[in-house]
Amino acid sequence: MRKLVLIAAAAGALALGGCQTDRQDRQLSGALIGGGTGALIGGLAAGTPGGALVGGAVGAVAGTVIADATRPGRCGYRDRYGRVRWYRC
Numbered sequence: 001m002r003k004l005v006l007i008a009a010a011a012g013a014l015a016l017g018g019c020q021t022d023r024q025d026r027q028l029s030g031a032l033i034g035g036g037t038g039a040l041i042g043g044l045a046a047g048t049p050g051g052a053l054v055g056g057a058v059g060a061v062a063g064t065v066i067a068d069a070t071r072p073g074r075c076g077y078r079d080r081y082g083r084v085r086w087y088r089c
Contacts, residue, residue: 026067027064027068030063030065030066030067030068031061031063031064032060034059034061034062034066035056035057035059035063036056037059038055038056038059038060038062038063039052039053039055039056039059040052041055041059042054042056042058074086074087074089075087075088075089
């Protein structure tokens with residue numbers, strides 16, 4: 001059951017990823033990477049599912065904040081050829 005929920009959550013995150021701007025893409029990927037890493041570390045450190053949940057939540061928030069801070073004052077868009085162009089916001 002747990003695997004099914006994780007697969008459904010991952011599929012939902014990937015499906016919603018196509019509707020995001022570039023900044024939101026960075027935030028989403030930062031949250032997913034941070035959440036996964038935090039859940040792994042929290043689960044290993046505490047040895048309980050609760051530790052994994054707390055680690056995942058903390059990692060997701062930290063990943064989002066770090067990803068958002070990587071390009072402060074810069075916004076990007078994709079041109080018709082798929083290239084990312086950056087400009088000051």
